[in-house]
Amino acid sequence: MVSKAKLCVIGILVLGILSCGAAYAFDLPVRLPGTEATAGQGGLPLVLPKAAESLPREIRQGRALCDVTLRSLPEQDAPEAGEVQMGETLDVYAVNVNGKWNAVAADGGAMAYIPASALSLTAPTIQSADNLDPLLTDGGENGYPGAVYNDERYLKLLTEAKKYIGYPYVWGGSTPETSFDCSGYVCWTLNQSGVYETERTDAQGLYNMSGRIEREDARPGDLVFFQGTYDTPNTVTHVAIYVGNGYMLHAGKPIGYGSMETDYWQAHFYAFGRLAG
Template identity: 45%
Template structure:
């Protein structure tokens, strides 16, 4: 009987120790896998109205430093930093010596553009890539030096290594969706190792190259007059609206999701005034469904779209029906070369 009691007591002592050991192994496993691969991030999220208010001034200031082509990166950085709010929307005046009352958006933008231009020059001299410049806006110019002797191209692993080296590996909770998807929701205490990927979410896409847009539209025009077929997605079946867009873009080397709602979620959203041939056009409540987006067409220029109506063909976007149900233009990214 004493032996049984001794065994029970031993188990009571050893079992919690065993559990702690297992939990420790699990935690080590989580931290080890956290830096594998580039983080998955959204794209085409769009800029806030506050950021767009500064677009002209950012562009003019960038032109003064001969970096006008980087305007969209500066605006995306502003979106990540503050969303355009406050007297220091670029968060560039922290070491300026100015009081909060003395800081102004114009001074913030000027300082940020000057700093970004300096980073570009440094990266060019050392042969480093643009992602290194973007990350250095957050980390400091020393990151470009760090990258320059480690392959000259930014990677997420290098970003993590740099941050870890600056803070002794200390981690803090970080509930940004990009971080949660990558490692469960943490970052190193120094800077933000996800910065490049946060900025890329807000980069405005360029219109499709003319030859690509023409190829998409030329494929679509082959089916003018064909009947609308619910669920149709190829010339063998004819098409519904999203089936037509998916097929035509696919023939030009661009992969789109299958449904109109999914296509809406995969592209950048713009106003009608910004539409270019080859953009998508989205509508809501054209029929009863739980989905927000119910119809999609391809912008053909001059206020018209080509779409799978019944029959398939052109439609004038200025008519009352389409104006009533219009949601936005969708900018599709060109395929990588």
């Protein structure tokens, strides 16, 4: 009997042959059609961008080559989003996200990511745009992975930010030597990644420098601001880096990923902001 490990290695070699050619990337939703979610994050209606209304869409299927953990973001250290068993068939909505992930549907319809090396793909089939559910091509808050996750500016920001996952929260901290508080972490990451140059400031200062954007227009790499997380005269009291799929990367306790969908963060949410770059 051939072991699962050997099957996975064989499958990776097969995938290298099957996946040659053009890479496809699409804007994707947080949830897929057929699930209970019919509105965007926070209850806002989904809006179909006019540019996407007439575009055909290429859809693939994939077969898992081994048992594998799904991730909620296309990153190895992102939160888990479920498990897939060897031989399971999945609908694939984008390939080569970050160069090595495919976007699939997890249990319950939530978007998830599987290593490309663990999935054997069929050739794409074309589905007419006239038959598409708007959820599939929504390009605002609920659609981001392909183009955004392969954006060089965002990848530089994320690469720097991930270096400090696990560092403790330290009030007033602003360097790796001292560790960080929320604004110190964001300021350091912006400067060291080369994405944006800023003096050390607090969450309110970062908000004041940002252009406020609507929730449905937010994309990975934007900043997300919260209010009332501690006693201060400032309106904005916490800042994080938005990474998509309802997650942020921030100086929690410790620094790491956090879900914006918890009751606490939903109650304290203030705004999304974007720094001109």
